[in-house]
Amino acid sequence: MSKASSESSSTAKISSFALIAIIITLVVAIMALFNAVQAYLMGEVDVATILLIVGFIGVGACTYMLLQMRQRIIRLRIEMPPITTTIECRKCGFKTVREFQRGDYIFKEVEPCQKCNEKMLITAIYREVREKMKATFPF
Numbered sequence: 001m002s003k004a005s006s007e008s009s010s011t012a013k014i015s016s017f018a019l020i021a022i023i024i025t026l027v028v029a030i031m032a033l034f035n036a037v038q039a040y041l042m043g044e045v046d047v048a049t050i051l052l053i054v055g056f057i058g059v060g061a062c063t064y065m066l067l068q069m070r071q072r073i074i075r076l077r078i079e080m081p082p083i084t085t086t087i088e089c090r091k092c093g094f095k096t097v098r099e100f101q102r103g104d105y106i107f108k109e110v111e112p113c114q115k116c117n118e119k120m121l122i123t124a125i126y127r128e129v130r131e132k133m134k135a136t137f138p139f
């Protein structure tokens with residue numbers, strides 16, 4: 001789990017920096033909208049129109065960036081396949097697969113077999129390769 005948490009914290013570092021930039025842009029855009037209202041009330045219609053356009057573009061850009069960022073985070077989460085542990089019974093060959101747990105290592109003795117009650121061994125620990133990645137190989 002320590003590896004996964006370090007990966008997610010580096011992702012959070014990048015996104016928090018982008019988030020600050022987006023929030024600053026959003027604040028500026030909202031200020032432009034407030035100034036537009038003020039300018040309109042003062043009779044400065046031209047200035048009000050420009051500020052209104054700037055404000056709306058700013059808010060729109062921020063919304064777009066936030067949605068993009070959210071999608072990227074979701075994609076990163078999907079692209080991180082889970083680590084799988086294969087457990088095998090030496091006596092009857094019964095095989096079971098479960099999610100990797102902290103402290104798992106190959107040839108570690110784990111819970112008894114469901115069929116013959118013999119101690120089972122971890123025979124493989126691997127990250128599941130997605131079908132899409134296999135398909136990129138030409139052979």
Ligand SMILES: [Zn+2]
Pocket residue numbers: 089090091092093094113114115116117118
């Ligand atoms: Zn067994």
